[in-house]
Amino acid sequence: MESLQRPVVPILGAGAVGLSLAGKLESVATVYAACRPAHAGAIRERGLVMEGIWGNGTVDGITCVSGSQEVPPGVDFIIVTAKGTDTRAICEEYAAVIRGRPVASLQNGIGNEEIIAGYTDTVIGGTVTTNFSVLGPGHVRVLSESAPMRLGVWSGDGGAALDLLIGVIRSAGIPVEADNDIRSGKWAKALLNIAVNPICALLRAPVEVAADGEVRETVAALIRETFAVAGAEGVRLPWATADDYLAHLFSVQVPDFAAVYPSMYYDLRRGRRTEIDLLNGYIACLGERHGIETPHNRCIAGLVRYAEAHPDAP
Numbered sequence: 001m002e003s004l005q006r007p008v009v010p011i012l013g014a015g016a017v018g019l020s021l022a023g024k025l026e027s028v029a030t031v032y033a034a035c036r037p038a039h040a041g042a043i044r045e046r047g048l049v050m051e052g053i054w055g056n057g058t059v060d061g062i063t064c065v066s067g068s069q070e071v072p073p074g075v076d077f078i079i080v081t082a083k084g085t086d087t088r089a090i091c092e093e094y095a096a097v098i099r100g101r102p103v104a105s106l107q108n109g110i111g112n113e114e115i116i117a118g119y120t121d122t123v124i125g126g127t128v129t130t131n132f133s134v135l136g137p138g139h140v141r142v143l144s145e146s147a148p149m150r151l152g153v154w155s156g157d158g159g160a161a162l163d164l165l166i167g168v169i170r171s172a173g174i175p176v177e178a179d180n181d182i183r184s185g186k187w188a189k190a191l192l193n194i195a196v197n198p199i200c201a202l203l204r205a206p207v208e209v210a211a212d213g214e215v216r217e218t219v220a221a222l223i224r225e226t227f228a229v230a231g232a233e234g235v236r237l238p239w240a241t242a243d244d245y246l247a248h249l250f251s252v253q254v255p256d257f258a259a260v261y262p263s264m265y266y267d268l269r270r271g272r273r274t275e276i277d278l279l280n281g282y283i284a285c286l287g288e289r290h291g292i293e294t295p296h297n298r299c300i301a302g303l304v305r306y307a308e309a310h311p312d313a314p
């Protein structure tokens, strides 16, 4: 069957992550990238330009689309890489493509899979611990891979879809592992984003700032509060205590990403909404529900919301 040899994969919300993935998957799959017109125009004209650890060069053969009518029926699986603030809107826009098909999310934060599950039965949760950025229209850069991609069935009868997805991603040369508790996996990835994304966005600094003597205690407090909330939610994190995770953060993750800027930094720089309410804002909200104090997460979420609302502030 042709689709088994060269699966058909729409990527919804193709920016830094989605275009990089499209560029990599193009060698093994037929890729449709739902992206903005500026990216589509540049890619149609001269291909996708990639640089960094996923390869340097120009990738031809990605089909850019601007609506569900441009995607053929019966796709193999869909990957969502829009910001969490756009998940519902892009699912609505591509509902006809999504319905009845397996859909994977590679987004950060908590809550995307629940939204996607409103549009299809089989949802695959995912995490990607690599740095991606957009350098210009149809031009992306990939840096600093700290852990393999992780994918696991979130809902539905997704075992076969998960195997296919992992096989395709692996054959494209991307390190990937199955995760049999992807709910915890999403929280485990969110710890990194809760720790560094808002701090780097507000301070306009790369990830190394998280280890600075003036900042480190705030990062530690964000994580301690998150562990307390995760415990109340019954989430089993891979680290027994907040201090165990903080040791990993400061010895592995911050050094791995020291020189790069997280996605939230680019959101604020570009005057876009951030994912703060799927990260620190979400922890503050859950903390309130459980009667757990989360002053640091509440405070930093408020600062990010202020910065979102005042994009021209010096």
Ligand SMILES: NC(=O)C1=CN([C@@H]2O[C@H](COP(=O)(O)OP(=O)(O)OC[C@H]3O[C@@H](n4cnc5c(N)ncnc54)[C@H](OP(=O)(O)O)[C@@H]3O)[C@@H](O)[C@H]2O)C=CC1
Binding pocket: 012, 013, 014, 015, 016, 017, 018, 034, 035, 036, 081, 082, 083, 084, 086, 089, 090, 093, 106, 107, 108, 109, 128, 129, 130, 131, 132, 133, 134, 262, 263, 272, 275
């Ligand atoms: N960047 C990174 O290093 C990493 C990011 N992530 C996560 O991956 C997700 C994506 O992040 P990232 O790639 O950085 O974000 P980007 O903003 O670079 O990419 C998302 C793209 O989707 C576009 N988009 C949104 N809605 C639509 C639509 N309806 N049709 C077409 N295009 C649409 C956006 O356009 P517009 O901006 O105009 O709305 C944007 O170009 C986030 O959840 C992020 O947290 C995870 C790991 C690493």
Ligand SMILES: CC(C)(CO)C(=O)C(=O)O
Binding pocket: 108, 128, 129, 130, 131, 132, 192, 193, 196, 197, 257, 260, 261, 262, 263, 264
């Ligand atoms: C891992 C990291 C920090 C990579 O940039 C990320 O997830 C993000 O930017 O949102």
